[in-house]
Amino acid sequence: MKAGMFKPLKIRSFRSLFGAQVFSDLGNWLDFVAIQVIVAYNWGLDASAIASVIIVIGLPWVIVGPFASVFVDRMPKKPIMIVCLLLRILFVGGLFFSPNLYILLVFVFLKGTVAALYDPARQSSIRMTVPDDELPEAVTLSQLSVNTMKIIGPALGGGIIALFGVKSPFIFEAIGFFIAILFLLTMPKLDETTEQLPNVETNKGSYWRDLTEGIRHIAQTRLLKVSIILSSAAFFIIFLYDGLFVFIAKDLGFSEGTFGLLISGVGLGSVVGSVLLGYWTNWKEKPIHLMSGTSVFSGTLIIAIGFGSMGILDLPLFMWVGGAFLLGLLGSGEAVPYGYVLQSETPKQMMGRVSAAAMSIQTFSMLIAPAVGALLAKLASVAAVMISAGISTCLLGSFVLLFLLKKIRSTSIEKPSVSVKKISG
Template identity: 65%
Template structure:
């Protein structure tokens, strides 16, 4: 791995923040596996219970995160993160002893609420732990943590469940959160630093003008062209992915994957996303054109989703290794979308607004993720999963083309104006 990617880790504060994120991300995926195993296997409940679980996992990011983020921006970020982790330890203990689905869902909602408060604080802290020139590598490492734990978490969770039982991952998760707390204790206190270096309306804070501050975060996205484009692209991208994500197990069957080797397809996507993050972390030339990188990634992703749809219809036939290679490329392109997005979110947002802006942006993405599966499932019954794939792939490809054409047009227009000015 090139020194460029790991350079942020040479700064003690960022190293503590990143290490804590590793434990937090791992805990989230251990949690996700354990919850589904308990509901489906241990309690023998049906698809409706799983759907309710996934819905409750996502809702706090929409209805709690944006509104709580105003207080996150006002507060000491280190204190917020530590308190959130301590609460998560208590809540995973509750999940370990939860006797039935209603209580489990309540605890999941509360844990999701704490996570929706923790993440904006973590996003805010990134800018205070490294010099600005290392921001691309820092956000890439953050994305790399998330992508890597998507692979390791389920595998490790499955192994822990096999050895220690269905609820045992919660205990390991609690230990991980405790270790994250010990790492965050090494972070500097940045509250006074924020108030002294950023242009915050202190009078607004004194007057407790909550709604004004929340609207400022929303307006910042609306009136910052690059960030607005990135949030819109990312939200639409999530919607299109989750249109077919829940159908993937059925699509894989038609592509020739059995119950035993279906995991290879999912692992290929995860591996691609990790490799993509490493590549983007080592080559940071993309930071001058993040929207172009996102657009190219959408364009290529759309093409491979269309091919998968044609495979589901029987029009295209590939060996399993070919479909795994396609899944790997999809994961690779996923990093081409998520890493530049994360960079724009950080670089186009003032430090003192980071909590609000990141929470609002995440809420838009989560709304897409919550409504898309139901729409995809409904239309799959009406027109078939393969048509859903073709539609999602076509829309993804078209989105990439439109944004690229717009960027080229804007560049040519700027050159024309510059030429006229020089003449």
Template identity: 70%
Template sequence: MKPGIFKPLKTRSYRSLFGAQVFSDLGNWLDFLTLQIIVVYHWGLDASAIASVIIVIGLPWVLIGPFASVFVDRLPKKTIMILSLLFKIIFVVGLYYSPNLYVLLLFVFLKGTVSSLFDPARQSAIRLTVPEKLLPEAVTLSQLSVNTMKIIGPALGGGMIALFGIKSPLVFEIIGFTIAIIFLLMMPKIDEEWGRTSQNNSKKREFWKELLEGLNHIKQTKLLYLSIIISSIALFIIFLYDGLLIFVGQKLGFNETSYGLLVSSVGLGSVVGALLLGQWTNWKNKPIHFMSSSSVISGLLIISIGVGSLGIMIFPKFIWIIGAFCLGLLASGESIPYGYVLQSETPKEMMGRVSSAAMAIQTFSMLIAPAIGALIAKAIGVSLVMIFAGVITICLGLMVLLFILKKHATTSLKAKGLEG
């Protein structure tokens, strides 16, 4: 393994930022799995309840994130992240004591609200702490944190539930956010000269003009625009079945403890994928090709899981765990190139607004997907939803690849003087 992937960690500011992200991501994954287990296994609710949780998690990113991002670009990023984590701790306490689904959804929404501020501030801080030449490695490390916590979070969560009770992971989530705050407190002051200039100028500018700058930048930057569209459609497909995956897991024979292994396998595959992409960075020359190719192969795996849950293909659990690992491996082929395009195609002073606008576009597609997935599941069953999602995933990848090939062929013809 080339040491290049870890070069950004030599910078003290990025090292502190990365440490904070690791423990923040750990808390988020403890949270996500625990909420599903509470709703399905503890309260005995159905797919509609899971869909409502997923929808409420994403709602703040659409309703609040894009508007608040203007202030994220104006204000010190370190302060925003620390305050966001402090409020997260308060809202996790609320989740712990939630007596029913409705109260739980309230605190899920509040926690999502501060998360929609934390993430664009973190994205901006990456640009402020590493030089341009280390952006691929920094983005890969950031995604590596998310993917690694997909393994550690569910695994720890399952162990904690077995040893200390169903809500115990929420206590450890609070501890994780506290450690993340400590890392940020140790973070050296980062240079935000452009931020102070922007803040002074913004007093003379209209709020809405600043807000629209993020959307206009996306619209005018073709590579960024295309990557966001692909990512948004891919996320819609994922969230079409994501809330149903726990029910698919039940059909495949996984219980509340072993289901954590299935989720962890996806995370392990993502980690291995991130490490491979960190070693081989030629993908940055053709990120869209890489994203669409990964989509085609992922679709085949999703169909296989759906067919398996119908009982047509019967395999031991470890085979499905291997399949989940491969699915995670391919997921890195979509998420990491997208993260690099977002960072490399956006000016530092607009990072908060652009990343938040991009997240809002993606989240909007994610919000409607769980409800549609739940409705389809009631009509035809969760297994057929998985198969349907796999078919769409393949079609997405093939359409993008065909579009690229057609455009390339047209360009070549024009260059040879055979057209126009």
């Protein structure tokens, strides 16, 4: 096991970028808790109102991010991120003063739009600040921030609400974004000289040509294309049952007070998984193998949980929490390798467009999945949806593994793209 996960933090630019991400991620989860509490408890609205909030959070990533990412690639990344954070502070103020759901949704959409611009710029900055041989560690640290804040953010948000009132998390979120700006101000100017791909004109072309260039790169880069398809399908399957998880937990015997243990188990597993992958980076030679392999094991766990919901498999609660931990652990086996493939298989000058297009595909699958899951639950049962999701996850991973084994002698699918690697003299 190689103790080099924190190696990229020795780079001043990445250290500033990572510090900004930690506070940005924390702010996002403080925000998510506060909005749900306001809608459900303060305003007394139903589940459809919560669903509308979640949909509006995701929409900018689908309909705005991919189109605006062309400008992100053309402009300096550091100023973009700082302006985005300033606008997020402004829109958080709008959320604080929102008098009803409709005004709140407007500011949720605006804040999501800015976030859909910030993330491609952040992804591009990682590519520009970290050398290729340290990308696995950098991507792991980034994913570790996301997973850790998923645990800390909701817990901290609940505590802040209890101490200071229902809207107080917005104030702390704005402070977090301001601290993120301070981190970015310490970041040295990025070297944004681009390495052009063969047969690509060096001068900036038309907007539509630049937009389609990013999509074309995904279509022509097999490793990247496979990883995006695999992760998008996995996201669809996860969100198929994610909204039904509370009913699954009830069937397993969890009460309102112990349901949080199940969610915490998933979150803790994802953090531990990220740390392990950060120390052991040999997976970077075969990232798709790891993604598909963990899918098979994840699917088996999901099927077991479905059987438990039906009463066929009866286990103590602590074992179900352990299963949730393993589910989170295996989830990192998909998220971290995907992030590495996205970074290593994309040229620096196209990082914004490619990451935004990939996020658009993933977010679209995440948005439509809950509705499909709810429909299937009505037609069959919640347990049936869970078991079907598990079977689909197993089949997805198995199909990709069989494809890799079939092609292993005739293709180099797991080798990094020549076009992305630096050509050393």
